[in-house]
Amino acid sequence: MQVPAHFEYQRATSVDHAIALLTRYGAEARVVAGGHSLIPMMKLRLAQPEMLIDINDLHELGGIRVEGGELRIGAMARHSELLGSAVAGEHYPMLHDAERVIADPVVRNRGTIGGSVCQADPSEDLSGAFTALRATAVIRGAEGVRSVPMRAFFTGPYQTVVGPAEILAELRIPVRPGGGSAYVKVDRRAGDWAVAAAAAALWLEPGPGPGTITDVGLGLTAVGAAGFTAVAAEEFLRGRPATEETFAEAGRIAAEHCRPVADQRGPADYKRHLAGELTVRTLRRAAARARARGQEA
Amino acid sequence: MQITVTVNGTEHVREVEPRLLLVHLLRDELGLTGTHWGCDTSNCGACVVWMDGTPVKSCTVLAAMASGRHVRTVEGLEGHAGLDQVQRSFIRCHGLQCGFCTPGMLMTARWLLDHNPDPSETEIREAIAGQTCRCTGYENIVRSIRHAARAEKSRDGAA
Numbered sequence: 001m002q003v004p005a006h007f008e009y010q011r012a013t014s015v016d017h018a019i020a021l022l023t024r025y026g027a028e029a030r031v032v033a034g035g036h037s038l039i040p041m042m043k044l045r046l047a048q049p050e051m052l053i054d055i056n057d058l059h060e061l062g063g064i065r066v067e068g069g070e071l072r073i074g075a076m077a078r079h080s081e082l083l084g085s086a087v088a089g090e091h092y093p094m095l096h097d098a099e100r101v102i103a104d105p106v107v108r109n110r111g112t113i114g115g116s117v118c119q120a121d122p123s124e125d126l127s128g129a130f131t132a133l134r135a136t137a138v139i140r141g142a143e144g145v146r147s148v149p150m151r152a153f154f155t156g157p158y159q160t161v162v163g164p165a166e167i168l169a170e171l172r173i174p175v176r177p178g179g180g181s182a183y184v185k186v187d188r189r190a191g192d193w194a195v196a197a198a199a200a201a202l203w204l205e206p207g208p209g210p211g212t213i214t215d216v217g218l219g220l221t222a223v224g225a226a227g228f229t230a231v232a233a234e235e236f237l238r239g240r241p242a243t244e245e246t247f248a249e250a251g252r253i254a255a256e257h258c259r260p261v262a263d264q265r266g267p268a269d270y271k272r273h274l275a276g277e278l279t280v281r282t283l284r285r286a287a288a289r290a291r292a293r294g295q296e297a
Numbered sequence: 298m299q300i301t302v303t304v305n306g307t308e309h310v311r312e313v314e315p316r317l318l319l320v321h322l323l324r325d326e327l328g329l330t331g332t333h334w335g336c337d338t339s340n341c342g343a344c345v346v347w348m349d350g351t352p353v354k355s356c357t358v359l360a361a362m363a364s365g366r367h368v369r370t371v372e373g374l375e376g377h378a379g380l381d382q383v384q385r386s387f388i389r390c391h392g393l394q395c396g397f398c399t400p401g402m403l404m405t406a407r408w409l410l411d412h413n414p415d416p417s418e419t420e421i422r423e424a425i426a427g428q429t430c431r432c433t434g435y436e437n438i439v440r441s442i443r444h445a446a447r448a449e450k451s452r453d454g455a456a
Contacts, residue, residue: 001337002337002338003318004316005316006314006316007315007316008315009298009315009359009361011361011364032359035357035358035359035362036339036357039358039359040339040357042316043337052315054359054362056362103427104428105352105423105424105426105427106345106353106354106405106427106428107339107354107427109352109353110351110353110354110357191426191427
């Protein structure tokens, strides 16, 4: 029987209350939202907080909407809400691609977007997706609110810039026309962590041919890519025609720059191969979606 | 700490340790052993109950987190008219062998049909993707849920 060690429990009544509790209890306190990463870690004694602060009542951290030209995803939004959000799927279908392959429907009912991102598991799907989309993390603390680009959010495996007395409040993604996005993952069985996965968001200047890539964001999951992305491949893609040859070269560059580690999910060579191949597939799908949207417009 | 949880419409007040899991509150404190305790790692889905109308894995929810909320367990499926249609269809279509996964399957099936009264086989398989039948009896589980959907459709049509 797996049971966490002893701890105290308090339910936060507002974000300010949660921050005050975090400030008072310091490093011994942890915030719990969906609990689907933290509670298993507590059962295994990988985490042993003395004070657990439940933020499930904080509706101010919930919701998914477009405001101020941005898609805004509350940190307390459940995975099932993001998967069910028409506005998220319309602007960034990549988010629905990713959500469909995160765990299973019952886990998605409980797990939160903020919790997944703050857990910063190298195999977590949304980290790569939000990195590709150049999202901004809105973080609240006693000093006020600060915004951190996703590409500066992760400081290492299971580590982020969110301080011990801070809370991730929201993720914001600029809404820009003319783009397409996709997320492609290989896992060993339905709902498992990724062996490897890739995300691409791509904007096309329509042309007589396949179109020219005006901007692109890539995300790579579980392959030891610096900052969950492949900057050299992004630089290569910008300004080039959206052809199979271009995508193949981008895949080659992405594979070259990642540093996968062999584990029970597969050997390093296989993961490197997947990093390249999935980069190609996700670029192909993102470009097809960008073209389809261009034709609708 | 003191918690107040409403289970199947009945309010319970209990003094519990904050580390008590919802599945153990239900089984050990309230005697509702219909909810099964399986893998303990939120993989198998034997412990699925509804919390405020949404299926959750009760091995990964603290009893404290359920305080002030409404929980529905497999014991709460049966109504005045007898067993719920999903229960009747699982019996009719042999949707269980050893029965260990059944309470979770039933709770997810009921939720699915409440939100999607005519699910395709694919939709059913996706809905139960987080639940493991160790007898591998998935064919009959899917058939049972389809049967329940049809039975409710014809009953609603007749009403």
